[in-house]
Amino acid sequence: MIDARLNTLIQWLKGLEPSWQLDLGSLCPASADASFRRYFRIESKNPKFTTFIVMDAPPQHEPLDAFIQVDLLLSEAGLNVPQILEKNISEGFLLLNDLGTKTYLAELNEKTADRLYQDATHALVQMQLASKPNVLPNYDEALLQRELDLFPDWYLKKHLGIDLGEVQQAQLKKSFALIIENNLAQAKVYVHRDYHSRNLMVTEMNNPGVIDFQDAVYGPITYDASSLWRDAYIAWPEERVIDWVIQFWEEGRKVGLPMPSDFGQFYRDFEWMGLQRHLKVLGIFARLFHRDGKDGYLKDIPLVLEYAIATANRYIELKPLARILESTRPIKNG
Numbered sequence: 001m002i003d004a005r006l007n008t009l010i011q012w013l014k015g016l017e018p019s020w021q022l023d024l025g026s027l028c029p030a031s032a033d034a035s036f037r038r039y040f041r042i043e044s045k046n047p048k049f050t051t052f053i054v055m056d057a058p059p060q061h062e063p064l065d066a067f068i069q070v071d072l073l074l075s076e077a078g079l080n081v082p083q084i085l086e087k088n089i090s091e092g093f094l095l096l097n098d099l100g101t102k103t104y105l106a107e108l109n110e111k112t113a114d115r116l117y118q119d120a121t122h123a124l125v126q127m128q129l130a131s132k133p134n135v136l137p138n139y140d141e142a143l144l145q146r147e148l149d150l151f152p153d154w155y156l157k158k159h160l161g162i163d164l165g166e167v168q169q170a171q172l173k174k175s176f177a178l179i180i181e182n183n184l185a186q187a188k189v190y191v192h193r194d195y196h197s198r199n200l201m202v203t204e205m206n207n208p209g210v211i212d213f214q215d216a217v218y219g220p221i222t223y224d225a226s227s228l229w230r231d232a233y234i235a236w237p238e239e240r241v242i243d244w245v246i247q248f249w250e251e252g253r254k255v256g257l258p259m260p261s262d263f264g265q266f267y268r269d270f271e272w273m274g275l276q277r278h279l280k281v282l283g284i285f286a287r288l289f290h291r292d293g294k295d296g297y298l299k300d301i302p303l304v305l306e307y308a309i310a311t312a313n314r315y316i317e318l319k320p321l322a323r324i325l326e327s328t329r330p331i332k333n334g
Contacts, residue, residue: 005056005058006056008091009040009054009056009091009093010024010027012088012091012093013027013042013054013095016086016095020044020046020049020052020085020086020095021044021045021046022042022043022044022052023042023043023044023045024042026041026042026043027040027041027042027054028040028041028042029041030053036057036058036061036062037055037056037057037062038055038056039053039054039055039056040053040054040056041053041054041098042054049097049098050098051098052085052095052096052097052098053082053095053096053097053098053099054093054094054095054096055067055093055094055096056092056093057092057093057094058092059089059090059091059092062092062214063092064087064089064092064094065089066214066215066216067094067213067214068084068087068094070136070213070214070216071084071213073130073135073136073190073216074127074130074210074213076130077126077127077129077130078126078206079123079126079127079206079210080099080123080203080205080206080207080208080209080210081209081210081211081213082096082097082099082209082211083096083097084096085097099201099203099209099211100201100202100203100209101201102201102202102203103197103198103199103200103201103202104116104120104196104197104198104200104201104202104208105197105198105233105234107202108197108234113236113240116200116202116207116208117228117229117244118247119207119208120195120200120208120228121244121247121248121251122251123208123210124192124195124224124225124228124248125248125251125252125255125257127189127190127192127224128189128190128221128252128257129255129256129257130190131188131189131190131218133188133218134218135190135218136190136191136216136217136218137217137218138217138218138219139183139188139191139217139218139219139220139223140184141180141184143217144179144180144183144184144276145176145180147276147279147280147283148176148179148180148276148279148280149283150279150280150282150283150284150286150287151279151280151282151283152164152172152283153283154282154283154284154286154287154290155282155283155285155286155328156328158286158287158290159286159289159290160328162327162328164324168320168324171320171321171324172320172321172324174320175312175317175318175320175321178317178318179272179275179276179279179318180276182268182269182272182273183219183220183272183273183276184220186220186221186222186269186273187220187221187257187258187259188218188219188220188221189218189219189220189221189257189258190216190217190218191216191217191218191219191220191223191224192210192213192216192224192227193213193215193216193217193223193224193227194212194213194215194227195210195224195227195228196227196228196231196232196233197228197231197233197234198212198233199211199212199213220269220273221252221257221258221259221269222266222269222270222273222274223273223277225245225248225270225273226270226271226273226274226277227277229241229244229245230274230277230278230307232278232281232285232300232303232304233300233303235303235307242267245266245267245270246263249263249266268315271311271314271315272311272315274307274311275307275308275311275312275318278304278305278307278308278311279308281304282301282304282305282308284297285297285298285300285301285304286301302330305325305328305329308325309322309325309326309329312325
């Protein structure tokens with residue numbers, strides 16, 4: 001099958017070749033994500049940039065407006081985000097500076113974690129400090145509910161073939177209402193929405209490099225923290241997570257972010273927000289497989305499921321949800 005978009009992209013890059021000293025023969029895939037977007041890396045003889053990233057975002061699926069808007073917002077807030085060097089809005093192409101190949105996921109270990117998470121905390125606080133209402137879409141009740149509904153629709157029904165009985169349906173509905181009530185009661189800030197180890201790059205200057213922010217919204221203050229420390233791709237002992245969340249809470253309060261004065265309340269909010277995210281992610285990982293033919297995320301389901309079970313079990317009002325989640329655990333032989 002001929003890749004028509006790739007041909008169009010190459011034609012666009014040919015026009016940029018003289019001004020950016022591009023080596024067209026070096027164009028190669030850099031990464032793809034869980035959407036229609038894909039990324040290429042291209043080498044250059046430009047003295048300032050040895051490589052660039054090229055984003056390919058089909059306009060009918062992934063319009064560039066949100067990426068460009070959030071990129072500017074985060075750049076103004078002092079975050080290390082890709083610099084947009086050239087854009088072709090109508091065809092869906094961007095030329096960006098390259099934040100490198102070292103993801104947090106690849107670099108995190110016992111020795112590096114405190115330093116890397118300290119940098120990520122500082123960047124997160126900077127982003128939240130820049131927050132203003134009515135700039136990004138609201139993370140409202142309807143969106144929170146739509147995300148939660150991915151869990152029964154895609155994870156339970158489509159992936160596992162589970163149809164809940166009336167009692168369980170009522171329990172799930174009640175649990176969702178409690179989770180959303182907590183989420184909406186939290187202070188609102190800019191929310192990256194995927195602030196985790198695959199979307200943070202280890203950089204020499206102004207670490208971390210922050211990518212994949214185009215779905216940013218205005219919503220609960222603990223959301224990105226729960227993405228970061230209840231990460232679907234890497235797990236840490238609970239006591240370390242608590243320490244990191246304390247550091248985030250302390251740094252945020254010091255600079256005037258609207259965080260509760262009681263850490264216990266903040267941690268509870270962090271847990272309930274994380275639970276909303278985990279239920280959504282279970283649905284998304286199942287949907288990526290069944291609808292989009294992407295099976296790479298199935299291996300990450302067990303960790304996300306265990307996060308959700310552990311959190312639901314810690315709160316008496318969420319025990320019925322914990323039972324539903326536990327019933328989906330694979331049966332171990334022997």
